[in-house]
Amino acid sequence: MVGATAPRVSATVILPKPALQRVLDNLRESGFQLIGPTVRDGAVILDAIQHISELPIGWTLEQTAGSSRLLRGRSSDYFGFNVGPHSWKRYLFPPRSDLLKANRNGEEWTFEPVLDESAPYAFIGVRPCDLHAIAIQDDVFANGNVSDPRYGHRRERAFIMAANCNTAAETCFCTSMNTGPRAHSGFDLALTELSDSFVIEIGSEAGSNVLAGVDWQPAGAFDLGRVTQITQRTERQIQRQVTTSDLPQLLYDRIDHPYWDTIGARCLACANCTSVCPTCFCSTIEDSSNLTGVETMRTRVWDSCFILDFSHVNGGNSRPAIKSRFRQWMTHKLGAWIDQFGRSGCVGCGRCIAWCPVGIDITEELSTLRSQGTR
Amino acid sequence: MMDPMLPHTAVVRAIKSETYGISTFSLEYTEPHVLVGFVPGQFNMIHLPGFGEVAISICSDPNAPRVMGHTIRYAGSVTRAIGRLKVGDTVGMRGPYGNPWPMQLAKGKDLMIVSGGIGLAPLRPVILEVLHHRASFGRVLLLYGGRTPQDLLYTDEFEAWQDGGIELNVSVDRADENWKGQVGVIPMAFYRIRLDHRNTLVFSCGPEIMMRFVIYESMARRIPKDAIYVSMERNMKCAIGFCGHCQLGPLFICKQGPVFRFSTIEPFFGKEEF
Numbered sequence: 323m324v325g326a327t328a329p330r331v332s333a334t335v336i337l338p339k340p341a342l343q344r345v346l347d348n349l350r351e352s353g354f355q356l357i358g359p360t361v362r363d364g365a366v367i368l369d370a371i372q373h374i375s376e377l378p379i380g381w382t383l384e385q386t387a388g389s390s391r392l393l394r395g396r397s398s399d400y401f402g403f404n405v406g407p408h409s410w411k412r413y414l415f416p417p418r419s420d421l422l423k424a425n426r427n428g429e430e431w432t433f434e435p436v437l438d439e440s441a442p443y444a445f446i447g448v449r450p451c452d453l454h455a456i457a458i459q460d461d462v463f464a465n466g467n468v469s470d471p472r473y474g475h476r477r478e479r480a481f482i483m484a485a486n487c488n489t490a491a492e493t494c495f496c497t498s499m500n501t502g503p504r505a506h507s508g509f510d511l512a513l514t515e516l517s518d519s520f521v522i523e524i525g526s527e528a529g530s531n532v533l534a535g536v537d538w539q540p541a542g543a544f545d546l547g548r549v550t551q552i553t554q555r556t557e558r559q560i561q562r563q564v565t566t567s568d569l570p571q572l573l574y575d576r577i578d579h580p581y582w583d584t585i586g587a588r589c590l591a592c593a594n595c596t597s598v599c600p601t602c603f604c605s606t607i608e609d610s611s612n613l614t615g616v617e618t619m620r621t622r623v624w625d626s627c628f629i630l631d632f633s634h635v636n637g638g639n640s641r642p643a644i645k646s647r648f649r650q651w652m653t654h655k656l657g658a659w660i661d662q663f664g665r666s667g668c669v670g671c672g673r674c675i676a677w678c679p680v681g682i683d684i685t686e687e688l689s690t691l692r693s694q695g696t697r
Numbered sequence: 698m699m700d701p702m703l704p705h706t707a708v709v710r711a712i713k714s715e716t717y718g719i720s721t722f723s724l725e726y727t728e729p730h731v732l733v734g735f736v737p738g739q740f741n742m743i744h745l746p747g748f749g750e751v752a753i754s755i756c757s758d759p760n761a762p763r764v765m766g767h768t769i770r771y772a773g774s775v776t777r778a779i780g781r782l783k784v785g786d787t788v789g790m791r792g793p794y795g796n797p798w799p800m801q802l803a804k805g806k807d808l809m810i811v812s813g814g815i816g817l818a819p820l821r822p823v824i825l826e827v828l829h830h831r832a833s834f835g836r837v838l839l840l841y842g843g844r845t846p847q848d849l850l851y852t853d854e855f856e857a858w859q860d861g862g863i864e865l866n867v868s869v870d871r872a873d874e875n876w877k878g879q880v881g882v883i884p885m886a887f888y889r890i891r892l893d894h895r896n897t898l899v900f901s902c903g904p905e906i907m908m909r910f911v912i913y914e915s916m917a918r919r920i921p922k923d924a925i926y927v928s929m930e931r932n933m934k935c936a937i938g939f940c941g942h943c944q945l946g947p948l949f950i951c952k953q954g955p956v957f958r959f960s961t962i963e964p965f966f967g968k969e970e971f
Contacts, residue, residue: 641970
């Protein structure tokens with residue numbers, strides 16, 4: 323039987339859908355903690371999973387500006403939806419993580435780091451746009467002159483099983499940002515879902531190893547053709563187009579534009595967009611002390627440029643108006659990010675559009691700013 | 698694990714009261730293995746457990762880096778708590794961080810230092826460095842302004858600075874009956890001096906509105922944009938480019954700043970609420 327051995331790296335194999343369970347079991351037996359999409363509270367979220375039955379099988383998401391609805395899909399696809407409000411950053415860059423402990427002994431404070439001792443993660447069903455989002459957070463936390471040891475520890479050990487998109491939501495625009503709908507690199511395994519099987523590209527040695535003992539067959543020309551067809555069909559479904567060739571200058575030229583007043587009047591500064599964004603990386607640090615005051619934990623917590631306190635400086639605040647905070651977010655995400663890290667901070671996942679309570683659409687706002695010229 | 702967020706214990710060696718609500722804290726790392734050394738314009742992150750961490754410029758002599766001075770105004774919860782410390786107490790400290798004043802470029806040139814209020818703190822190491830190597834620099838001017846005579850920092854050192862060959866131009870916005878110096882905002886002081894625009898560097902730190910006028914007056918005297926340097930202030934939580942708080946357009950104040958050549962920062966400087 324072919325599946326008794328592991329396929330070679332960069333090979334493509336085909337697997338009956340239920341056999342995915344065996345792959346998950348192999349990952350768990352290798353010590354991985356599985357994180358995957360699952361249905362909860364009327365949404366597709368990410369959480370710990372054990373079994374394929376916990377995946378959102380047969381569900382899809384209909385998303386538009388200010389709306390995300392969970393619906394029964396036409397098929398029994400395992401991955402027949404795009405993205406929910408969670409992204410993988412909540413595991414690699416958690417909403418709260420303890421950094422260090424300060425201890426007072428008499429008059430002397432000493433400091434010790436808090437180590438991350440969690441089991442390595444295996445991410446199941448990472449969308450191509452989200453693969454790019456992970457690479458973008460690598461730029462921030464791992465690829466600079468100074469790197470974040472906790473992020474690096476989680477990231478280096480993570481196993482990534484990508485899932486190419488076989489459907490697109492109205493909010494999707496990965497084709498404009500060159501991030502999808504098909505994954506080309508940055509995964510251990512990449513799945514493309516057919517009606518009764520998965521076509522799987524082997525991206526790494528680790529990906530190859532977890533297929534040992536699994537009932538796989540080499541993929542044939544027909545299967546590979548289906549993968550191409552599915553990618554093309556998904557690309558055609560994506561209606562939303564964003565022009566990026568004039569960024570970041572377009573936004574720098576409009577820092578003083580009166581249109582920010584119009585957006586600022588609609589924005590609630592709720593920070594939903596920065597919470598659901600898979601690349602937003604801003605954080606703050608909280609101190610919490612015990613009652614005697616001799617022990618303090620320092621915890622890194624997600625922060626947002628929409629929060630007033632974010633830009634507090636002694637003697638005032640550098641962005642008191644909501645429009646200034648929106649301008650900061652959008653100018654950074656679509657513009658300044660390119661100067662900082664050599665690529666856009668936006669992957670075209672559409673989460674900020676769907677989860678904005680007032681339906682502000684970053685792609686539409688960009689077009690409007692462009693059409694209004696510099697003023 | 699090399700942890701860039703982990704502070705080291707530092708002990709308060711001395712506290713000098715400067716003016717009402719502002720004191721200078723001299724801090725020294727207690728562990729001998731912590732590398733010391735800073736250049737003018739850099740800052741440290743000072744952590745008082747239970748209160749938080751603040752970015753504070755180093756105001757002392759870079760030639761004596763073991764004990765670093767930090768002039769702190771009691772403005773928020775962390776700085777007020779630091780204000781209650783006594784000599785011998787400890788804090789957490791990490792640093793130094795940031796891009797410094799370009800001292801090498803200033804060698805052989807005239808140097809005009811313009812600062813307002815507590816903005817003199819990150820420029821004091823520049824002055825001390827100039828005094829150590831006075832012959833390496835041309836004319837060195839210090840234009841310094843405060844709201845009132847009581848708000849001026851380091852006044853006990855002014856005489857030594859002047860004796861060391863620095864031309865002092867001190868002014869206040871509002872004088873009192875004992876004030877015998879100039880009255881008026883700092884940019885006004887430009888009208889009392891002559892500059893060689895082909896051979897002068899300007900280093901400025903103070904309120905942004907003041908720096909705006911310093912840039913304006915410098916440029917009006919044909920000093921090129923790349924000969925003007927400013928030190929910027931924004932909210933900062935990490936000092937290493939992770940927290941996102943200090944961004945100004947594409948610039949991270951902590952990593953690329955706090956000292957910027959004006960020509961670099963110009964497109965984003967002085968934009969309202971940017």
